[in-house]
Each structure stands twice: as C-alpha cells, then as structure tokens.
Amino acid sequence: MKEIKAQEVFLEAGYQISPKAVEMITSHSAPNDLISYILENVDESLFVIEAEHINIESFEKEYPDLPKECLDEVPCSNDTSTSQVSPVPSTRSPARSSISSTPSPTSSSATLRDERCFSDSNGQVNNINIMSDITDMSTCVGEYMEFVQYFRNRYTKLSNIIRGRVTARPIESLNKNRKQSSGIRRGGGGDYNETSIIGMVSEIRTTANGHKMLQLEDPTGSFPVLVHQAEKDLFEEASKLVLDEVIGITGSMTNDGSLLIAKKLVLPDLPNISNRREGTWGKAVFTSDIHVGSSTFLEEEWCGFLDFLNGKTDNEQLKKMSEEIRFLVVAGDLVDGIGIFPGQEHELDILDIYDQYRKAAEYFDQVPEHIKIIISPGNHDAVRQAEPQPRFPERITSLFSDRITFVGNPALVDLDGVKVLMYHGRSIDDLVASVPGVSYQEPEKAMVEMIKRRHLSPIYGSRVSIAPEKQDHFVIDPIPDILHCGHVHTVGIGNYKSVLLINSGTWQSQTEFQKRVNLMPTPAKVPVVDLSTLRTTLLQF
C-alpha cells in the first residue's frame, strides 16, 4: 500500500496523519484492515493521528485470524429489540485464562479478596472474581484529614491519567509568577504564555458577560481559569463541567498573571484505542431496584422474570436464552427499606426490614442453581448510606443462600473475563441536575459522563453522601467492559468507546414521589447481555 493512499483515506475521514503514523501503517502486514480498525476506534476529537494513537498490539490481538466481515460485528448497543434473540454461543471454549490476564487493580483494597469457583450443572465453571470493593476495608472514622486525603487521592489518580496527555505544572508556580511584578514577564516569546495545569474544579460560575469562570485546585494551590464564550466548542465542553471533577487545561496567562485563558480542555477520558475485551461464553442478566416490601413492587412481573430464569416459558427463543444465562447481577435496592424518606411506612407492604430481606431471599432461592448471583447494595438497603457502601452485613446475608456473592457499592467484578463495574447510581441525580442534556429518561447519557470523567460520582456535597476513605473508590480504573447502574428506575443501554453501559431499570411502578416530580419509570425490563459479543437484548416482563 502506498503512503499517499493511506493519507488520502484519513483525509477523507477528516483526520490529519503524521508521517510516522503512515509509516507504521504501510509497514504493517495488513494495512487495509489496520486502517479500518483505526478509523473505527479513533477518538473523534482528535485532529492529528500520531503514531501513539495506533495500537498495533491490540489490533493484532483482537483480529488475529478473523474473517474480514467480523469487523462489522462491533457490539451494537442500540439493538435492543426483544424479538432479537442472539444465537447460541459459538463452540469456542470459555476463556479460562482470564484471571491471570486481568490488569491488577491499583487500589490497595482491590486485592483479590474473593475468588470462588462454581460449577454449574454441565460441569462448566463460572468464575467470579471481585477486583475492587470497600467491604471490610473501610478505614474512615470521620476526621477532617480523611476528607482531605480522599480528595487528594482522587486528584492523584485522575491527574495521573491526564498527565500522559498534558504537560502540566503545579498551580503553586503560577501563583508565584503572579506575585512578581506583572510587567517584567511580558516580552518573551510567543509560547512563553502557553501553560497547562491539572486541577480539581472547585468553583464554576458565569461572569456578567457570559463567560465561564472556573477555579482549579491542586494540592499546591488554586487558580482561576476563564473560558471565553466566543470559543464555541470549548465553551460547549466547559458548560458540561461539574464540580470536583479533575481536568487538564491548556491556555495562556493574562498580562498580570492573574488568570488563565483556556484554549484546550482535557478530560481523563478513555484512551481512543483500548484493548478489546477477551469475552467469554454465555449470558449475563442485569437488574436492580427490586424494592421488595414496597406496595408498588411489581410482584407479578418479577415472578414472571423468575419463571424465565427457570426456563418456564412457551417461547422457544426465550427458553433457549434462559439456558445460556450464567450470571445474574443486581445493582442495589434489593428491598424498599425503612425510614428512607418521611412517611415511607404508608407506602410499604412489609414494615419489617428483615422480613423484606427474607422475602427477597425467597425470591432468589428460586433462581436456578446454574446461575450465579452477584448483589450489591443501594440507597434503600440496610447498609450505611455513605458511599462507598460495604456489602450487606452478616445479619442480612445469613438470610440468603450461600451461593450468592455479595459485594459492596461500587464494586468491580470479573465475570469469567468480562469486567463489570457495578454502581447503584446515586450520582446520576447530581449529573442530571448539573450536566446539560442529561436526563432521567436516558440514564445511559449520565453514565457516559461518568466514563468521560473516569469517575462514578464526581460532585461532592449534593445528593451523594460520601465516606472519606483513603482511596477514592469511585475512580474508574481499570476500565470495565460493562458499567452497570440502577437507581433512576429507567432502563438505558448505551455504548461509549467499547464500554457497554447498562442502567437496568426497576421492579417498582411509579411511586408517590415520582408522581410529584413527574418521573415515569420503565419497570420490569431486563437487559440480557451476550458475554461473547456484548450484544444486549432487552426483555419485557
């Protein structure tokens, strides 16, 4: 393949490409496939494709010997019709080597605490591997320095991600310049003023003239950044910023050195080309917000769902699908709880919290043995309200059968090679309130915002209660294959840069509260994910 041709292809697609990158492509054994692959995966915000943007290793790993048409079979999230039931898993053997190949988590709490092997009826093994979870690791006692450490840890983790893309200086150094007499600094070269910083957003406001004024903070100091209204794209990006997220800014200093005028904004977003997941065989079912005990719990629909899991269905396709299910993942709000909101006692069928869990346990006992169940808590559950929440305590887990794996919230779980990040989703409330264009009707958009920020719950001090732990458990690292949330009671399925986003809806019809604030839930819908293709099917009960 000629270099000119490669350049043309990229120009047509709207990208510049560096000579070195062209060289890399042309020197590869399958340049056409590589070009397609790059264009598939490239970050659209990029202007110039550099050599570093081309990940030949991952390309080769992903498509070593697949026929060409497979390239079209990128997991498609929008394909959620109930009628479409995916075929039986291929004859490929399950990827048993997945445990060793998972990147080891950075946080100290993420040691491989729990490694169980289950055998289902066919003698196949369902590996569940908890990679990150706060349970039994909570060290907070509620002191001021813990809060500081918590945010510093967030800054460290997220700024490290950004630092690979921006050469930033500590904020302290800007303040030093500011104190010097302002006139002297001027007169240097053109680039003299170009400065980058990485900071946590501590204040966002709109000036009288409609510009955005940010206050960025790092462990050395704090500095104001102005985003000009005239810079349309940048301003658009900046208007989506939320408090307490960590971003990089490149810009120029004003004359007196008191303000940084932003030119470029860098989020700790996912890399443009990431490793394609290994995948495994079989299916996983995702659900949440069951609210057992509430008078609005949809018991009939829920039992229909249990029947489906047991293969009790006339629909052959569904029956077949149910047989392939290996995992049932529940992201919080198992029960409605007690005392969660004022006057809740009037909206409950079961007033005793333990009776609520007993009832829930009865339901889960009906799930067939070959399906492994993973449950994390939510804000209605009987664990501490402050996040990260540990898994249910012994007095509750003992009500359930041993085969259920209980994890905290959030938790990163490896399902036989597919990494699932479970988070109940309290922060979606905050994101809906803060980020334009994010709504309760499309919760997957809020989840995109989480991934872009590499943080599950950036905004502090609003609706999410936090426990000041040493580690910020909300930082999204490593990158999961699936991000699973609930909480908002609306189903949403999306895809962002190879991460499958699932908000799994609810089993509760519209509550009094939701009526008041005009929220329409989408109950009794269950996303079923094919673990080999990450293709999602949405079932309605």
Place this chain on the structure above:
Amino acid sequence: MAEIVASDEMHEYFNTLEGTLKEEIDIVNDARSRGKDPKPHVEIPLAKDLADRVENLIGVKGVAELIRKLEETKSREEAALALGREVAQGKVGEFDSKSEAIEAAIRVSVAMLTEGVVAAPIEGIDRASIGKNDDGSEYVSIFYAGPIRSAGGTAQALSVLVGDYVRRGVGIDRYKPRKEEVERYIEEIMLYKRVASLQYTPSEEEIRLIVENCPICIDGEPTEAEEVEGHRNLERINTNRVRGGMALVLAEGLALKAPKIQKHVKNLKIDGWEWLEQLISGVKSSSESGEDEETDGKPKIKPKDKYMRDLIAGRPVFSHPSRPGGFRLRYGRSRNTSFAAAGISPAGMIVMDDFIAPGTQLKVERPGKAAGMAPVDSIEGPTVRLNNGDVIRIDTIEEAYALRSEVEEIIDIGEILINYGDFLENNHPLAPSPYCFEWWIQEYRKAAPDAETNEAELKEPTQEVALDLCKELNIPLHPKFTYLWHDIDNSQYTALADLISEDGLLEADGSFLKLPLQRTIDTGMKKVLEDLLVQHKVEGPTIIIEEPLPFIYSLGLDKRLSKGWDSLEHEELLENINEIAGFVVRPRAPTRIGARMGRPEKSDKRKMTPAPHALFPIAEAGGNTRSLEKAANFKVNTNSKTGMIPVEIGNRICPACGVEGFEFRCDCGEYTLPKLFCPRCGISVNKAKCPKCDSKTTCTSMRKIDFKSIYQKAYANIGERDHLDSFKGVKKMMSKHMTPEPLEKGILRAKHDLFTFKDGTVRYDMSDIPLTHIRPSEIGVSCERMIELGYLKDIYGKPLTDSEQVLCLKVQDLVISYDAADYILRITQYIDDLLVKYYKVAPYYNTKHIDDIVGVLLMGLAPHTSAGVLGRLLGFTTASVGYAHPYFHAAKRRNCDGDEDCVMLLMDGLLNFSRDYLPDKRGGQMDAPLVLTTRLDPSEVDKEAHNIDMCASYPLEFYEATQNIANPKDFENTMDLVSGRLGTTLQYEEFMFTHDTSNIAAGPLKSAYKTLGTMVEKMDAQLELAKKIRAVDAPDVAERVLTSHFLPDMFGNLRAFSRQGTRCVKCAAKFRRPPLTGSCPKCGGRVILTVHEGSVKKYLQVSIKVAEEYNVSSYTKQRIELIGYDMKSLFENDKSKQMGLSDFM
C-alpha cells in the same frame, strides 16, 4: 384627618402622650443637630393614621389624601382596590414605565390592606414586570419574595386581585400559562411544602385550576436552596430553585382565601374569576378529614391531632386530642386572656411540673392553632390522685406546691378558659359548653327572678342548698355536684350503684359516705370514681366521700342507699340519670381540648450574635469576639503601626471643605456625602449608576483606618475612661454606604451593659399577652402615681383609693417584666449619659430606681413589620411576658398566640435609629421603626382584634346554642364585641370580663423547658409528665418525639456529615469541600469540619433507651437500629476492629 371618637378623658390621655412625644422630639432634634448622626433630626416619621403610614412606608406622594377620600365611602378592602387602580392609572405619583406604575399600585394596595404596618408591601413584593404570552399579547407577573408571608393570606390573595384590577386599567392581557409551567407550579409547591411547610396545601387539581385561570402570573424570587427535579430550565421561569413567596401566595393566599376573594370579585363585578366558584366547591370536598364538618346532618366535634405533629423533645403533651382528662373547655374571658391567649389555673401550671408559665405557647386542638397561656385562678385546677389514694382538685398555688411531690396521677388537668371571640375569629363551630356556674346562675335567675342573689354563696352551695334549689326551682343540679357521667358507660354506672348500695355506709346526717377501699379497688370502682372526678379521701381501709348526697341521688340511690331502679333504658347514660335521679344533670365536660407545649415564653434582651455594643466595623482586627479594645491595639504585622486596621468602610466627602473621611459629619460641621465610584471602571461618579457601564456605584472599599486614635478620641470626647469589661463592634457594616455610627454611643452602651440591634436601637423582647384590666397592687405602682397617670376611677366608676381596685387599662399603656424594666432603666441612664456627655445638653430622665421609669414613653415593634407603636410604661410584672392592651398588640399586627416582639425606649429610637444603618438586603427594612403610630385607632388595628368580646357575661342562649354546635356567627350581633363599639367612645372604655383572676403573674416564673439543662433531661421530664397525666399516652409521645425529632435529626446530621463543608478557624472562611492543600487557601489557617461526629451521634443513646423503655413500634425501633449501624460503619475503622479494639469499648 377625622378626629378619633373618644371621651374627654381618653382625649386627655392621648394628648398627654403626644405632648410628651413632642417634647422628646424637640429635645432630640436639638441634640441630633449637635452630634454626628446621619441626619440632624429625628428619622422616624409620625403617622397619626393609616393613610399617613401607607404614604410614609411606600413613599408615593399624595397617596394619604387619596386614601382618606376613598375611605369615606368604601370599605377598607374596596378602597385598597380602588386606590391601586388610581395609582396605576397615574392619578397620583409619577412613574417612568407601565410596569413601575403597576408595581407601585400593588404595593400601596397591599400596604393599605395590611394597615400600613407590615413590611410585606416593601419587602414581600420584589417587582412587577410585563412578559409576553405565546400569542404575542402582554401579561403582568408579580415577583413575590419571602417577606410576603407577613401580609397574611387575605392580603396576599388580594394583591393578586389588585394586580388583575390594575392591569385591566392599563390595558394588558391576562397571563396564559404553558402546560409545562402549570406542572412546574405543582412540583414546586409540593417541594416547598416539604422543605418549609405550608398552612394549607392545595391539591394538584387546585393548583392546576388556579394557575391555568389566574390572570396574573404569580412569580417570585428563589428563597430555598432546593431545586425542582422535573420541570427545569423553563424559558419564562428564571430559576430552578423553589420560590417561597410564590408558593405562599398561591397556597395560603389564593387557594385558602378563595371565598374572600370571591366576595370582592362579586362586589367589583370583575370577570375572569368565575373559576373561584369551582375552587371553593372543590376545596370543601377535598378538605382534610378531622375538620368539624357535619356528618349525617348531626354536627359533631371530632378530635383533631394536627397540633400533635412535629413533636419536639422537651415540650410535653398535656392532652391527646379530645381525650378525657384533658383540658376542659370553659367559655369566658379573663382580663388577661382573649385574642388567642387562653387561661388556665396557675395551680395546674405548677402541678404539670412547671412546664407552663405565663406566656408559654401551647399548640392547641381548637379553636385556633396555638394560644399564649395566662394564669386565671377563678377556673378549676387539676384533679389528682395522691400517693395515698386521695383524689382532690387543686385550685390554689399553695396547695399545688405542697402536694406536687405526692401526685401519683393527674386525672384531669383542669379547665381552659377560651373566649367566644376566639371561636368567632377562627370561624370554629361552638363546641358544647360544660355545665358551669355562669350557665347555672342564669338558669337560676330565670327560674327565680326575684330571689336575692348572693353570688358567693351560690358559687359554693352546700349539698343541701344545691338539692333544695333543684327541687324548688326545678333547675339542673349545681355544677359543683355535677360529675363527669358522660365519661363512664351504663355498666360502670350500674356496678358503681350496686357497690355503694351494698357496701356503702352513709353518715346519718348525710355529710359523708364511706366505702371499703379494697373492694372499691378490686371492683374497679375506685377508677370509676376518679374518672367521674368525685373527690375522695382514703383513711385506712376506707374511702370517704364528703357531701355525697347529690352523687348518691345521681346514682339513683336514696338516703338508705337502696337502689330505686332495675334497668337502664337509654344508651346514653345521662338520659338514664335524668330519669332516675329526679333532677336534671347536665354534661359537666363535654368538650376536651388537646394541647402540647409550643415555644417557651420569652423575656430577654434582643441580642444579635455576636452581640455588639456599637455599629462600628473592625473586620478581623477584633478577633472572634469583635473586641474593639483588641482592634485598637491590633497590628497587621510586627512593624506596622498599632491600631491601623484594614476594614471595608464607606468613603465620604465633605462638600464644604473637601476633606474625605468616613463620618456622617465633617469636623467643620458640614454633613458629608458618600463618595461614589464605579467598582468596574474605577471612575468617580456622583450618581447611583455608572454612566459608562451602567453598573451600580458604591462608596465602599477596603481601607486602612487609624482605629486607635478614633478609639481614644471617642473616649476623650465623652470623658469616659477606658476600663470596660467588654466592648464589641461588628465585623462589617451591612448597610449600603457602610458608614459606622459614632463610636461614643457604643462606649456608653457598653458602660451600661446594653446591646444594639442592627438599626442602632436597644431592644427588649417579650411574649405578647393581652391585658384589659389591672390592679395597682399587682403592677407595683402606688395609687397616687396611678392617679397622676390618669387612672381616676375603677371599672365601677368609684374613685381610685385602694390599690386592689380593678381599673380599665388604657390602650397604649404597657406592663412589662421586671427584667425588662431593669433594662429600660439602664437605657434611660444611657440616654441621659448620651445627652450630657456626647450631645452636651441637659439630661432628660434622671432615673435611679425602676419606680422612676413608670410613665416613660416606649415604642412597640413586631418582627416582619416596619411600624412602631407609641406606648407608655405603666407597671411591672414578675411574669416573663409583655402585658398590653389587645389593641396595642393588634396595632403591631400581632395576636397573642405565643408570639413575641420587642419594646424599646422611645427616646432611644428617636435619638439613635437611622435608615442609614439598615442592611442593604432583602428583609433589611423589616423589624425597623420606619414610621411611628402615635394614636391607637381601633378601626385601624388588625381586624382580628375586632372579634374580642368585652362583656361581663355570656347570655343563656349562648350556652344553650353551644350544645348544638352552633355557628359562632349566630352570636356576632348579640355579643358585646369590639366591632360593635367602633366609632363610639366605648371603643376605649367600659370593657368588662367574665372571669377575674387575682394575680396576673401567678404560676411558675419560667417554664421548666428553660430551666432544664440538656435535651435528654428535658425529654426525661417530658416523659415523666406524660406518664402522670391520664389524658396522655406516654408511649405515643415517645414514638412521636423519636419520629419527628430525634430520627430526623440523626438522619439529617448523618447526611450532612457526609456532604459537609469546612471552615477555617482563623478567618472563618467557608469551603464547600475541604481544600486539597488541607489548610485555608486564604489565610493558611487550620481548616475544620462543620459537622462533627458528636452532633451526629448525640441522640442515638437516648433514642435507643427511650425506644426500649416505652416499647415503641418495631418499625421505629428498627429505624433506630439501622441508623446506629450506619453510624458505626461510618465512624469505625474496619481494620482496627479486626484488631479487636472495639472489644475494649
């Protein structure tokens, strides 16, 4: 103005007050012209009538005259509407734009509707503006702010009608809401209800009806931090936050007062309000159950438990709703009750562990929501069972103190005196009256019109007399011997009659009845005797009932205790008794009124926190205590000059000599002007707006001032030595121009240990309680002095000679607590010091002892209002309340349901008040004497006062009508009400009362709520009392306190902990989240948390204990359990737990 109708004596009284007022104003004008006050004259304009007040308050010239003209022919409300229209059409005042005219029109109308007293028209209406409908037409929106609350529902609702009325006048179309806007209102009002609570919450349908049809757009400023979740970012609604003013006007105004609006709409024949009809008929069907509506045609008073909501620890319940043993309603008015204040026996106050003191607020079941408490000893006190088994009624304070420690159970908490007027004001159906002496005596007189009536003897007749009267005159049994038969049933009655018949032993002369104790207890009849309130003593194995004959006859027994009946025919026991007994027995306590404690009484100096002596800004230089002495010795750093402090202060310039400074008056004698500049362009401009960039100019900036020399000069100027214990300033002036007051005033205040309020005045707060009559002896003033003050005759027209004579209180005279008197005394001494040392004129008061301050002029002023009322100090009381004529309270727009407000020394207000000190923010004009009402015209006070009855007795028909739960309106014309006296000389004189009280200060000095220490102690005392009172269900109280106080507190604090902001201990800067640097980015100081573990956990242990002890519901128990686990998980380290540390704890 039209002269007030009053007798010569009253005219003389008013003239005396006004004469003294004028004298004081002259002195002050002279003094102020010598000092460095903002203005060389008094800054409180006088208003003789409503018209003056409205004009002074709103500042539209010519309005007063127009009001007087309109009032000649129209009612107050009609006149207000007409006034609005005339202003909008530009007949008075001058305005730049349509919307400005509309705004002013609405303001004057609301001001007129609220008697020109409250701050609502200036603070509660932010602005009116004109918007565009989707069809291109224009509409008017009114922006309401929080202080609109002070206008009250009717005026709030009428303001909307005014808006509609004036928009038609100027030809603007109606508001046509979009669908999403309607839904936004619904969500927002429901949310407001959750965060701030509403008196009345309209249903969704009602809100929809109102918004879709209301011709004015009810908009508002955001008042709450909460944001709506659903209907956000609407084009025509500027905020996502909750607009409190809007919610109030819509819910408590339009929805609740729809009938009143409709009346005016009909009178004025305005179209477009037909939907009110639908609202009114709809409101009824959806109104909450528990109201006293008719069921099946038969009216009935149903228990209401609304007052029990939101129970707080330490504020006990005295009676569950309408429960036997609770307060027994008695109709009547004592000289210190009415106007939402009720009377109870002072003995009851003491027996109920001192929780009620004079002035304590009680939340009551009916007729209103709350009532201030006043001691009335002519009504019955509580009935108790002592440890030895005796059951007695305690009517006197002495008995109460002597027996309190022996009380085992409070079987009945006694009577509560409520006047007819309060039922009328609340439009509450008249609950059945008990059979009481006032009723009985009228039946007696009717039956024996010629008989000699010795009231004292008839009040306490012997059993023989009582029975004879029944027989001879065929009148019902005297209330003294009428027991609470309606509280027991037929079977209990039968069992009691059988027991007495079989085991009773009647003394031959019938003077007492003996019963065997053990058997009476075993058969359960002791309890029945107690429930009937039959007083008895236990002597050894015997129960002794004195004067038992009426009781025995009521049981259908004869003198030989043989039963003259076999079976009971009627279901109602009283019907049976009336057949069996041979005389009529009336229900003794058909109406019980539930009550719990509201807020405690108050009598304390007004202090801001921290409390300053001088309005002088010193920023951080004075440290956290704002010490001025510290500021004078402050050094920015070691090399800088002592006392040079950086503060934000206004810059002023002298127009004569051009010298710049910060004082109101230049040393050359000329008054200075604020030196304005544009903070944006930096240019100096002498206008309110910058001509270059149109932004607001200011004269304030951060400057360094030589405070030490100011400080020393001030001391030297008044010849005082610098040895004050404490002398505090403020951190920053809140006023627009940030000009401080002369420091000398602060020095003298500190010298006399007085604190200043935001406007430069010294104030004292007291709970409002009404008072219409006094005895010189009880207010600590001699007869001679009373005569000097114009009290010549008692209520019977006899000349005043004895200090026990009862006198009618003059309407602007006040009786204040001794503590208040002490404070006022110090204020007079401070004023004298100020006159002599600062203004260099002669002293005025020359007071040494509190006797010297009798007769000084005061000013009363209520929160949320802006008009002071002239008053005169008449005497003192040991109760912690401010006693004044109900007119006086009404003139401040206060009733006496437990509210408090302040008095200040008039001269202090005249001398030291200035608008220039008032905060430049929303609500800053509230609670400041912007005008002074000098003469109290009952027609121009809050209308509520017109419903006070002033008669010596209620007619027989009244008592009879209450048995059928009559409408109070039926007696509006029969009763001697204030409304009937308006416009005659009787509006000020010849008031009477139905029940006397011997001492207006009887009872505990302070509520136990205030003397008990921690919340846990208060809670314990509250539950102890709950266990003692029969009408209170202690476990229910425990549960309610847990669910409405402790659990929300713990839950809230736990949430707050995990979302908390932080604070710098050094500079008090606040941060939403802890700074990453760890220390304060502003000053490098140490940063700390604002919510601590301790405050989160403080109620956990006591909650667990109370839940166990009172066996509350398992739901509540589990909630406590879970929140305990939650705290444990948050505050305990899992790792250290593994090491076993928790085992040691």
